[in-house]
Amino acid sequence: MDRRTILEELKKVLYPYTENKELLQNIDDHTNLVKDLKINSANLVDIIIDAEAKYNIEIDFDSAEKIITVGNCIDAIAEKIK
Amino acid sequence: MKYQYILDHLPYKSSFRFVDEISHLDKDRVVGHYTLKADAFFYEDHFPGNPVTPGAIVTEIMAQIGLVVLGIYLVVGPEEAARAGTASDASSDIASGSGDPVFPLFTSVDISFNKIVLPGQKITVISQKEYFRFGKLKCRVEMLDAAGDRIAKGVFSGIVRNITK
Numbered sequence: 447m448d449r450r451t452i453l454e455e456l457k458k459v460l461y462p463y464t465e466n467k468e469l470l471q472n473i474d475d476h477t478n479l480v481k482d483l484k485i486n487s488a489n490l491v492d493i494i495i496d497a498e499a500k501y502n503i504e505i506d507f508d509s510a511e512k513i514i515t516v517g518n519c520i521d522a523i524a525e526k527i528k
Numbered sequence: 529m530k531y532q533y534i535l536d537h538l539p540y541k542s543s544f545r546f547v548d549e550i551s552h553l554d555k556d557r558v559v560g561h562y563t564l565k566a567d568a569f570f571y572e573d574h575f576p577g578n579p580v581t582p583g584a585i586v587t588e589i590m591a592q593i594g595l596v597v598l599g600i601y602l603v604v605g606p607e608e609a610a611r612a613g614t615a616s617d618a619s620s621d622i623a624s625g626s627g628d629p630v631f632p633l634f635t636s637v638d639i640s641f642n643k644i645v646l647p648g649q650k651i652t653v654i655s656q657k658e659y660f661r662f663g664k665l666k667c668r669v670e671m672l673d674a675a676g677d678r679i680a681k682g683v684f685s686g687i688v689r690n691i692t693k
Binding site: 486488491492494495507 | 636658661662663664666687
C-alpha cells in the first residue's frame with residue numbers, strides 16, 4: 447500500500463477527531479495533528495487505537511511517541527503493514 | 529480499610545475528596561462509594577434554601593472513583609495497591625517504576641444525568657475500563673443511588689501518566 451492510499455484512509459480515521467473537517471482536505475506529511483488540525487492531544491491515543499483496528503496492527507509505545515505529524519502517522523502504519 | 533493505600537494516595541484533600549470506600553477493584557473494573565456531606569461547601573449556594581448536588585460535583589465524584597482510583601491501581605499495580613497504607617505514607621507522592629510522579633488530568637467526558645443527588649445521600653460508582661494505553665484511561669462510568677437506580681452515566685477519559693507532555 448503506497449503512502450497516498452494510506453493518507454486517504456488516514457483522513458477517515460482523523461475525521462471524528464477533527465473539529466474543522468475542511469482542514470482535512472489539504473493535509474500532507476508536514477501537517478501537525480495538534481497544531482494544524484487542532485486535535486486534542488489526548489485523542490492521539492484514540493487515533494492510534496482506531497488506526498490499529500483499521501489495519502489490524504499494533505503500534506508500540508516508541509512509535510506512538512513519535513507521532514506528531516500526518517507523515518509520522520503514515521510512517522507508523524506503513525512500517526507495520528509492509 | 530480495604531485499599532487504604534489507594535485512598536491515602538488520592539491527590540485530593542478534605543472538601544474535594546469524593547471517595548469513602550472501594551468495595552471492588554481489579555484491572556478492568558472499580559466499584560466505589562461516597563456519602564455526600566450535608567455541610568459540603570457547594571450546598572449553601574447551589575441553590576440557596578434548596579441544596580442540590582451540582583452536576584459538576586456528580587461528574588467529579590464519578591471521575592475520582594471511576595478514573596483516578598482505577599488509574600492509580602493500574603499504575604502502581606495490584607501488590608502495591610493492596611498494601612495496608614498508613615497516614616505517614618500519604619505525604620509521599622506515588623512514584624511509578626521510572627520514578628515519575630503520577631498526576632491525573634481529566635481529558636474528556638460525555639455524560640447524561642437521570643436523577644438529582646441530595647445532601648446526605650450515599651451513592652455507588654461503577655466503572656468499566658474500555659482501555660488503558662499510552663497513559664490514557666477510558667472508562668464507562670455509572671452512578672447509582674442506594675436503591676440501585678441510575679443517577680448518571682457517561683464515558684470518561686483521563687491521562688494518568690502523560691507521555692506526550
